[in-house]
Amino acid sequence: MDTTELQRTVAALVQEPKGLLAADESNPTIAKRFASIGLESTEANRRAWRDVLLGAPGLSEAVSGIILYEETLGQQAADGTSFPQLLVQRGIVAGVKVDLGKVPLANSLGDEVTEGLDGLAKRLQRYRAQGARFAKWRAVYNVSPTLPGQLAVKENAHALARYAAICQNAGFVPIVEPEVLIDGDHTIERCREVTEQVLHAVFHALHRQRVVLECMLLKPSMVLPGKRGPNAPPAEVAQHTVAVLRRTVPAAVPGIFFLSGGQSPEEATANLDAMNRLGAHPWVLSFSYARALQEPALAAWRGDPANTAAAQRALVHRARMNARAREGRYEPEMENEAAH
């Protein structure tokens, strides 16, 4: 496999001080997000919202890549430019979510597994012709005293690694996303235990599938207590998360781009910042947030074109805050900065 192009894509994605915008909500998920502002999820509304996000002035100062949903790859901005082409013009790399969602894992009550490997190589050819250069696949792990089971850990690791290998052979940088869910009342120690087990299995599987670690990115969840319990301060989240990553993620992996997973936008920024204040790490620690970048913008937009500029300012403000956090230079007072 010639990795020259993959290396170029990785270099573009890990550029300082940037991170990624996840705008790859599947139709059922975007319908939930739109419900929060009383908007129906029609093809036209989804296009209009993605147009607001992708066209935000100044976004490329803090965002190097945007993960799109398959539908968005084939849609156009208001002036007729295709969305992937618009991103190229803005110096942002276009990515695509390629998993087909999760289903219950048979004979493993409470566990889930992600589908989408069949026909993936063919789909990638189409996505490549449309302009995508990196991809994303998400596996989810429910947490309880007994979940996730060993079978779910193994099967999801296998699927993530097969996906990553197929992507690299098709010229796509794979983002490998194992998400340990925050639903529940578990302790931060339980989340740490599960995250360590999951990441260990994922990197074992990646090794077996001969994935080139230098040409992939990891998108993990942070180590957090369950959302029905008390919050943990950023210093504690950072200490647990970095400790687990150091034990499980080889230094050859160029970047770790966290998901926000239901944290508030400010929490997700403060936790990333605390990790980067812990000093030099072997990998870039950055962001690949969906809700923690989009929530304030969506609330400002409310489906009304008159609110487009306000929504774009809200998005770019959050992206800038996270770019500071990537450098360990975020202060909560910066939230008051006018977003111009």
Ligand code: 5MM
């Ligand atoms: C965990 O979800 C990913 C990151 O989003 P948050 O920062 O909000 O946690 C996100 O990219 C997710 O994978 C996409 O929204 C697609 O989700 P669905 O459930 O629609 O496949």
